[in-house]
Amino acid sequence: MSAQREMKEKNLWHTPVTIIITVIGVIAIVALVTVAVLQNKPLHQKYKYGIVLDAGSSHTALYIYEWPAEKDNNTGRVEQTHSCKVKGPGISSYASDPVKAGESLSECMQEAQLKVPKDRHQETPLYLGATAGMRLLNIENSSASDRVFQAVGEALQKSPFSFQGARILSGQEEGAFGWVTVNYLDDRLSQGLETTGALDLGGASTQISFISDSFDGSESPANSVTFRLYGNDYNLYTHSFLCYGKDQVLRLVLAHLTQSGLGNVADPCFHSGYMETKNYSVLYDSPCVSDRKPSGAPATFTHSGRGDFLQCQEMVKKVFNFTNCKYSQCSFNGVFQPLVQGPFGAFSAYYFVMNFLNLTDTSIPLEVVKEKLTRYCATPWNEIQQQHPKVKVKYLAEYCFSGTYILTLLTEGYNFTSESYSDIKFIKKIKGSDAGWTLGYMLNLTNMIPAEAPDTPLLPHAGYVSFVTVIALLLFVLFIVSLRPLWPSCSKQPQIV
Numbered sequence: 001m002s003a004q005r006e007m008k009e010k011n012l013w014h015t016p017v018t019i020i021i022t023v024i025g026v027i028a029i030v031a032l033v034t035v036a037v038l039q040n041k042p043l044h045q046k047y048k049y050g051i052v053l054d055a056g057s058s059h060t061a062l063y064i065y066e067w068p069a070e071k072d073n074n075t076g077r078v079e080q081t082h083s084c085k086v087k088g089p090g091i092s093s094y095a096s097d098p099v100k101a102g103e104s105l106s107e108c109m110q111e112a113q114l115k116v117p118k119d120r121h122q123e124t125p126l127y128l129g130a131t132a133g134m135r136l137l138n139i140e141n142s143s144a145s146d147r148v149f150q151a152v153g154e155a156l157q158k159s160p161f162s163f164q165g166a167r168i169l170s171g172q173e174e175g176a177f178g179w180v181t182v183n184y185l186d187d188r189l190s191q192g193l194e195t196t197g198a199l200d201l202g203g204a205s206t207q208i209s210f211i212s213d214s215f216d217g218s219e220s221p222a223n224s225v226t227f228r229l230y231g232n233d234y235n236l237y238t239h240s241f242l243c244y245g246k247d248q249v250l251r252l253v254l255a256h257l258t259q260s261g262l263g264n265v266a267d268p269c270f271h272s273g274y275m276e277t278k279n280y281s282v283l284y285d286s287p288c289v290s291d292r293k294p295s296g297a298p299a300t301f302t303h304s305g306r307g308d309f310l311q312c313q314e315m316v317k318k319v320f321n322f323t324n325c326k327y328s329q330c331s332f333n334g335v336f337q338p339l340v341q342g343p344f345g346a347f348s349a350y351y352f353v354m355n356f357l358n359l360t361d362t363s364i365p366l367e368v369v370k371e372k373l374t375r376y377c378a379t380p381w382n383e384i385q386q387q388h389p390k391v392k393v394k395y396l397a398e399y400c401f402s403g404t405y406i407l408t409l410l411t412e413g414y415n416f417t418s419e420s421y422s423d424i425k426f427i428k429k430i431k432g433s434d435a436g437w438t439l440g441y442m443l444n445l446t447n448m449i450p451a452e453a454p455d456t457p458l459l460p461h462a463g464y465v466s467f468v469t470v471i472a473l474l475l476f477v478l479f480i481v482s483l484r485p486l487w488p489s490c491s492k493q494p495q496i497v
């Protein structure tokens with residue numbers, strides 16, 4: 001009897017109605033979860049790419065950026081995946097042979113073709129932005145600068161990428177896009193956090209950009225750039241000093257030194273024992289110094305070092321003009337600047353120089369930094385060369401000068417104090433991407449930073465899928481329970497005999 005009862009009870013679950021309900025229910029849950037997963041996350045993550053060429057005064061560099069195709073507008077998702085340093089000098093050095101400027105880019109362009117997946121080549125935007133080297137060439141000889149752009153444009157047009165043009169960035173753009181890059185990479189823009197100022201030192205110009213509570217742009221509109229990013233308004237102070245990159249300032253200092261003592265220059269910014277014969281015509285071949293060329297100068301001069309930081313600093317100070325400020329406050333050369341405020345990221349040559357000198361730690365008091373640099377500058381040239389056999393001699397010879405210029409620019413020029421100096425971080429990369437104007441430039445041209453904050457999903461993806469699954473299961477169980485009257489076991493009670 002009891003075996004019969006057991007059979008009957010088992011069979012109750014095998015009635016056609018229950019089986020059909022179960023199958024439909026399971027199919028419905030599987031379909032619901034599959035759709036939820038597919039709808040919200042592409043199974044194969046696709047990427048998009050963008051390429052920017054930074055045509056600087058000293059050299060050109062190519063940067064490749066990558067971001068998930070589905071999330072163009074999302075926060076902090078664009079990353080640098082590759083960079084390539086173009087061999088040879090900056091494009092402005094090819095003024096007398098512009099075709100070579102275009103040719104010089106071909107190696108890095110080939111590399112880019114290998115790094116960007118082939119099926120993405122056509123849709124990958126390619127930009128070239130030139131900075132102070134081309135600004136100077138444009139001032140000196142605008143038709144030569146046009147010819148360089150023509151040649152570079154023709155070379156880039158031949159690439160499989162979507163070439164969007166080559167142009168000179170204004171100093172304001174260079175400063176502002178450097179600031180955008182640093183703050184984007186730190187996720188400060190998307191999260192509306194306090195921003196970091198940006199200090200960029202190039203060979204021919206230098207930029208300072210930061211947000212100041214006391215700056216609304218009214219005192220000096222030329223230094224103001226306004227943005228609305230992720231729902232926040234920014235009024236950025238920025239200034240670019242043309243001719244105040246480290247290579248041009250070195251010319252300015254040498255030009256000062258050659259005024260007295262024609263033919264022989266004893267330079268406190270170079271190590272004792274350093275001695276090179278240089279051409280006056282090369283030294284004065286730049287609009288930054290051309291008006292200072294002494295008349296009746298011989299063809300060459302002997303440039304020798306005497307390694308004295310303090311005297312070097314005195315020479316460097318002479319390139320700044322501190323008189324004639326028509327604003328409430330100025331940095332130098334009559335340029336308005338509010339007091340520096342907040343943290344700063346200092347990149348490009350700031351980093352190269354301070355990293356070489358082992359001076360990137362800004363928690364070291366400024367006085368100690370100066371003592372260290374004094375000792376470095378006083379080291380004889382032959383010792384310096386012995387200690388750094390692998391470093392390019394041109395860079396090596398100039399680190400004492402460059403370090404002195406950096407400290408003088410920051411403290412005397414921009415008015416950083418011993419206290420605010422520690423707010424500076426010397427940086428090369430942030431989360432794998434180089435600090436510089438290129439990323440900000442591309443983000444702007446591809447409209448990748450929205451003006452308004454994007455709507456954020458209520459739940460993260462995993463949470464969303466779990467939620468849908470639990471609710472689906474719950475509904476299914478409720479459905480089954482609601483069908484209880486139809487259950488054969490309920491309508492037909494097994495008879496107890």
Ligand SMILES: O=c1[nH]cnc2c1ncn2[C@@H]1O[C@H](COP(=O)(O)OP(=O)(O)O)[C@@H](O)[C@H]1O
Pocket residue numbers: 055056057058059090131132133201202203204205206245246247348349352353395
């Ligand atoms: O390894 C290095 N050590 C020292 N200086 C470097 C090194 N690499 C690049 N630089 C310097 O960084 C500067 C980069 O300037 P860039 O070519 O970007 O000019 P720009 O921004 O004024 O147009 C140049 O002065 C160059 O000599």
Ligand SMILES: [Ca+2]
Pocket residue numbers: 056057131201202203348
């Ligand atoms: Ca630069």
